[in-house]
Amino acid sequence: MPPSRKAARPTELSSFIVSVDSVIFAYMNQAVYIPLIMRAVEPFQNCWSLPGGPILEKETPESACLRKLEEDMGLKVEYLEQLYTFGAPDRDPRKRAFSISYFALIAESEEPLSWGQDSRTAQWFHIDQLPEVGWAFDHQQIVQMAIKRLRAKLSYEPIGLSLLAEEFSLSELKRIYDVILGTELDRRNFQKKLKSTGLLIPTRTVPSPRGKPSQLYRFDEARYKQLKEEGLSFGF
Amino acid sequence: MPPSRKAARPTELSSFIVSVDSVIFAYMNQAVYIPLIMRAVEPFQNCWSLPGGPILEKETPESACLRKLEEDMGLKVEYLEQLYTFGAPDRDPRKRAFSISYFALIAESEEPLSWGQDSRTAQWFHIDQLPEVGWAFDHQQIVQMAIKRLRAKLSYEPIGLSLLAEEFSLSELKRIYDVILGTELDRRNFQKKLKSTGLLIPTRTVPSPRGKPSQLYRFDEARYKQLKEEGLSFGF
DNA sequence: CTTGATAAGTGTAAAAAATACACTTTTGTG
DNA sequence: CACAAAAGTGTATTTTTTACACTTATCAAG
Numbered sequence: 001m002p003p004s005r006k007a008a009r010p011t012e013l014s015s016f017i018v019s020v021d022s023v024i025f026a027y028m029n030q031a032v033y034i035p036l037i038m039r040a041v042e043p044f045q046n047c048w049s050l051p052g053g054p055i056l057e058k059e060t061p062e063s064a065c066l067r068k069l070e071e072d073m074g075l076k077v078e079y080l081e082q083l084y085t086f087g088a089p090d091r092d093p094r095k096r097a098f099s100i101s102y103f104a105l106i107a108e109s110e111e112p113l114s115w116g117q118d119s120r121t122a123q124w125f126h127i128d129q130l131p132e133v134g135w136a137f138d139h140q141q142i143v144q145m146a147i148k149r150l151r152a153k154l155s156y157e158p159i160g161l162s163l164l165a166e167e168f169s170l171s172e173l174k175r176i177y178d179v180i181l182g183t184e185l186d187r188r189n190f191q192k193k194l195k196s197t198g199l200l201i202p203t204r205t206v207p208s209p210r211g212k213p214s215q216l217y218r219f220d221e222a223r224y225k226q227l228k229e230e231g232l233s234f235g236f
Numbered sequence: 237m238p239p240s241r242k243a244a245r246p247t248e249l250s251s252f253i254v255s256v257d258s259v260i261f262a263y264m265n266q267a268v269y270i271p272l273i274m275r276a277v278e279p280f281q282n283c284w285s286l287p288g289g290p291i292l293e294k295e296t297p298e299s300a301c302l303r304k305l306e307e308d309m310g311l312k313v314e315y316l317e318q319l320y321t322f323g324a325p326d327r328d329p330r331k332r333a334f335s336i337s338y339f340a341l342i343a344e345s346e347e348p349l350s351w352g353q354d355s356r357t358a359q360w361f362h363i364d365q366l367p368e369v370g371w372a373f374d375h376q377q378i379v380q381m382a383i384k385r386l387r388a389k390l391s392y393e394p395i396g397l398s399l400l401a402e403e404f405s406l407s408e409l410k411r412i413y414d415v416i417l418g419t420e421l422d423r424r425n426f427q428k429k430l431k432s433t434g435l436l437i438p439t440r441t442v443p444s445p446r447g448k449p450s451q452l453y454r455f456d457e458a459r460y461k462q463l464k465e466e467g468l469s470f471g472f
Numbered sequence: 473c474t475t476g477a478t479a480a481g482t483g484t485a486a487a488a489a490a491t492a493c494a495c496t497t498t499t500g501t502g
Numbered sequence: 503c504a505c506a507a508a509a510g511t512g513t514a515t516t517t518t519t520t521a522c523a524c525t526t527a528t529c530a531a532g
Contacts, residue, residue: 018334082320085321089294170480209529211477406509407508422493427510443500447507
């Protein structure tokens with residue numbers, strides 16, 4: 001049977017809204033959090049939504065994303081990758097709208113995270129205690145996908161490091177893994193494996209709150225990129 | 237320093253074109269091919285482009301993709317996943333345009349692949365012998381990303397099967413791996429590993445062109461899905 | 473200044489997984 | 503009926519992963 005042919009379609013090209021939305025992971029108090037913003041206006045007034053907004057005429061989706069995070073929340077992003085594009089016809093009741101969603105990690109820092117313009121309406125949520133109802137658009141789905149990606153990716157790429165400051169101890173790093181994967185990894189095997197990668201550069205030791213001081217490391221970014229080209233794995 | 241605040245932006249929402257483009261992999265004559273279409277009109281007249289087109293008002297990106305493949309090429313897709321969304325401001329010289337790109341696999345079949353409307357201007361390219369110049373838009377980049385994904389994904393998900401007919405022999409399957417990964421896997425180890433997954437159901441044996449007849453199998457899709465939920469790996 | 477509590481750091485043995493490797497079986501063809 | 507072609511199978515070796523317990527450095531309290 002020959003493939004169905006249809007008469008030439010009229011060439012009117014539909015125009016749609018295209019936005020970016022980001023799921024931002026931050027590590028604080030030994031747990032992972034994401035920020036959500038309570039929408040102030042319809043549609044979905046008083047529902048939780050992701051930070052984001054429309055892409056401007058002259059910017060790439062990625063720079064729209066970075067701009068938004070900087071403007072609205074004053075966040076400096078450590079790691080950013082595209083997550084997925086959502087575009088169900090009815091996802092925005094007003095008009096056909098696409099959301100290019102992003103997966104972002106920010107580094108732990110001394111200063112508490114600021115809130116930019118959205119201080120009143122935004123809130124950090126523990127990723128295991130997200131709201132169950134009251135989400136705007138399909139943002140709950142986006143968040144679920146991002147969390148799945150975080151868990152999956154942690155096992156084969158060193159993204160855990162992006163959640164920590166530039167200098168970090170192996171105990172902290174292990175804690176990240178345990179918190180995100182829900183595991184209780186063996187400290188000895190963890191250290192062994194991480195050290196065997198040759199990607200950790202010892203920097204200095206710092207006193208630990210109680211107990212033996214711990215060795216800090218930084219990640220050898222350059223060498224990692226190089227090894228990655230040659231096809232390396234980083235399994236957990 | 238407080239985050240920079242800007243004056244409220246005018247709320248005009250820019251509208252853009254949103255299309256889908258697909259990189260379709262097919263296995264023929266012991267090699268992997270993708271179809272490209274020579275564009276008949278400006279912009280990029282006489283340049284190679286991916287099958288695709290604008291998303292209609294009432295359809296999801298995925299159904300736009302499936303519709304296009306069915307309409308234009310009469311192809312039945314075995315596996316489809318979103319690849320990446322491209323949206324650089326200058327990727328289309330006419331107007332701001334986004335492309336949601338898809339990664340597709342089609343099963344080997346008895347009948348030669350048909351061409352639908354595009355028979356004159358379309359051509360299957362061996363993935364190691366793609367044109368080096370004369371690409372439309374950013375389609376070369378899309379194809380490169382798709383090939384990278386194909387190679388990466390083959391190692392941890394059983395997508396190789398989607399390139400074969402429902403019944404297949406382990407020799408054929410191994411050939412897929414060898415061709416795509418550029419390896420020469422050991423036949424014994426390959427069989428051992430595949431059989432140990434418990435996901436292959438023997439169906440019947442068929443005579444081989446010369447030599448011992450070979451056992452055909454089908455893939456236990458249902459059981460695979462179930463195991464996947466529980467977190468399985470399928471390493472190569 | 474001694475003791476106790478806390479967290480960091482380290483090595484080895486056992487188990488599991490991945491790899492390397494060669495011959496036998498079944499069929500079609502000459 | 504001998505030969506060529508492709509399919510099929512088992513075992514030993516190496517590598518990787520896992521399991522597991524004691525020592526060390528520091529701080530705080532007595």
